[in-house]
Amino acid sequence: xxxxxxxxxxxxxxxxxxxxxxxxxxxxxxxxxxxxxxxxxxxxxxxxxxxxxxxxxxxxxxxxxxxxxxxxxxxxxxxxxxxxxxxxxxxxxxxxxxxxxxxxxxxxxxxxxxxxxxxxxxxxxxxxxxxxxxxxxxxxxxxxxxxxxxxxxxxxxxxxxxxxxxxxxxxxxxxxxxxxxxxxxxxxxxxxxxxxxxxxxxxxxxxxxxxxxxxxxxxxxxxxxxxxxxxxxxxxxxxxxxxxxxxxxxxxxxxxxxxxxxxxxxxxxxxxxxxxxxxxxxxxxxxxxxxxxxxxxxxxxxxxxxxxxxxxxxxxxxxxxxxxxxxxxxxxxxxxxxxxxxxxxxxxxxxxxxxxxxxxxxxxxxxxxxxxxxxxxxxxxxxxxxxxxxxxxxxxxxxxxxxxxxxxxxxxxxxxxxxxxxxxxxxxxxxxxxxxxxxxxxxxxxxxxxxxxxxxxxxxxxxxxxxxxxxxxxxxxxxxxxxxxxxxx
Numbered sequence: 244x245x246x247x248x249x250x251x252x253x254x255x256x257x258x259x260x261x262x263x264x265x266x267x268x269x270x271x272x273x274x275x276x277x278x279x280x281x282x283x284x285x286x287x288x289x290x291x292x293x294x295x296x297x298x299x300x301x302x303x304x305x306x307x308x309x310x311x312x313x314x315x316x317x318x319x320x321x322x323x324x325x326x327x328x329x330x331x332x333x334x335x336x337x338x339x340x341x342x343x344x345x346x347x348x349x350x351x352x353x354x355x356x357x358x359x360x361x362x363x364x365x366x367x368x369x370x371x372x373x374x375x376x377x378x379x380x381x382x383x384x385x386x387x388x389x390x391x392x393x394x395x396x397x398x399x400x401x402x403x404x405x406x407x408x409x410x411x412x413x414x415x416x417x418x419x420x421x422x423x424x425x426x427x428x429x430x431x432x433x434x435x436x437x438x439x440x441x442x443x444x445x446x447x448x449x450x451x452x453x454x455x456x457x458x459x460x461x462x463x464x465x466x467x468x469x470x471x472x473x474x475x476x477x478x479x480x481x482x483x484x485x486x487x488x489x490x491x492x493x494x495x496x497x498x499x500x501x502x503x504x505x506x507x508x509x510x511x512x513x514x515x516x517x518x519x520x521x522x523x524x525x526x527x528x529x530x531x532x533x534x535x536x537x538x539x540x541x542x543x544x545x546x547x548x549x550x551x552x553x554x555x556x557x558x559x560x561x562x563x564x565x566x567x568x569x570x571x572x573x574x575x576x577x578x579x580x581x582x583x584x585x586x587x588x589x590x591x592x593x594x595x596x597x598x599x600x601x602x603x604x605x606x607x608x609x610x611x612x613x614x615x616x617x618x619x620x621x622x623x624x625x626x627x628x629x630x631x632x633x634x635x636x637x638x639x640x641x642x643x644x645x646x647x648x649x650x651x652x653x654x655x656x657x658x659x660x661x662x663x664x665x666x667x668x669x670x671x672x673x674x675x676x677x678x679x680x681x682x683x684x685x686x687x688x689x690x691x692x693x694x695x696x697x698x699x700x701x702x703x704x705x706x707x708x709x710x711x712x713x714x715x716x717x718x719x720x721x722x723x724x725x726x727x728x729x730x731x732x
Contacts, residue, residue: 283703286723293317294717298693300680307343314361331355336362350408371406378423399424433470460485481511490553497536502551513540560598606662619687626678653678
């Protein structure tokens with residue numbers, strides 16, 4: 244069972260399950276379109292004989308170091324076949340700092356709890372350290388003097404680590420029910436934003452009074468803290484229904500883009516007492532919203548038949564957002580369908596909007612599920628999963644070949660500024676594999692991907708397992724680097 248701190252859109256109808264199987268360690272070579280935009284360089288992994296080790300997300304620091312977060316169920320750091328960092332519960336949070344270039348890890352830090360716990364997202368603090376968010380049950384121990392206790396069945400946690408991997412602070416955010424934190428980001432002014440799902444009243448700054456009151460069905464949270472850790476503002480939609488974050492990202496000027504979906508009555512996204520979204524009419528409905536630097540809503544879009552997921556902000560301020568179409572969807576409001584599900588239950592897409600909310604384009608996908616997006620310059624990178632032979636852009640040509648064992652394989656798709664598919668790199672093993680998070684280096688010359696693999700794994704598409712990766716029979720965390728110095732014309 245894999246820890247899933249946020250809901251992933253389930254697209255089982257999109258993934259073709261093949262009945263043939265391969266012997267363990269037998270891989271199929273990937274198909275990569277020409278000319279090559281990127282090339283595989285190397286990878287590192289956290290090996291755990293117990294399995295259940297996964298990279299959820301990563302971020303590249305200003306010095307080129309990489310912070311990776313996820314969860315583990317026991318680590319063999321020296322790879323001698325013995326667990327030297329056991330998990331206290333089913334899974335524990337893990338944060339890894341990797342040296343610039345991604346060749347080796349500088350340090351590994353874990354926290355211990357008795358439940359099914361993990362870290363979900365990470366952001367650089369600008370001084371060599373990192374902020375980490377996740378979820379824990381009952382209790383969480385970061386060190387002998389830093390321990391948390393949950394109020395309800397589960398709480399979210401926000402932890403701050405220094406450049407050497409020492410946990411400086413940690414706070415629990417949650418009420419009497421089931422709560423979690425899934426997202427964290429830092430704006431240009433050093434303000435910290437966290438997001439997640441809360442239920443009921445929650446005292447975020449621990450002053451004895453509730454700062455937000457969420458729906459008991461679950462409401463998305465946006466909470467902003469200044470560089471000293473003081474709560475600036477907090478938002479949960481005012482509604483008796485439910486809502487979830489799909490993701491958020493800051494623009495260069497401090498504006499905030501938030502994506503997600505909701506179900507239920509009309510919703511007030513900014514707490515001004517006025518409805519910003521109409522009732523969802525009994526079905527889940529997506530939204531894409533823009534807030535100014537002070538947390539005031541400036542616009543919100545909600546195309547019918549669309550659920551929005553992860554997003555990224557381009558250098559010109561445009562926003563790129565992943566999602567799925569649940570039926571025929573009109574993105575630009577002209578009354579004509581832009582994407583349909585092609586007789587499937589759902590269809591994934593990537594859409595681009597300008598900073599004023601104007602629609603630019605949408606690119607639907609077939610046969611694969613992109614779940615993460617990053618961008619730099621004219622390149623867009625998508626991380627996700629697929630099964631069997633992949634024709635992601637639906638043009639009739641195979642973009643990548645998976646292992647036909649009926650299990651997921653990971654993918655890293657590279658697109659141009661206009662959303663045209665340039666190439667797909669597969670993460671192929673003889674069991675379950677997936678790319679969870681992707682990030683560009685600060686100069687845009689490298690792409691880093693994290694996720695998990697089981698048994699063997701092939702990153703470069705030559706049909707052979709990578710020599711630097713040990714066989715992870717039950718699942719190991721990986722970080723792979725791709726050199727993207729050659730930009731498309």
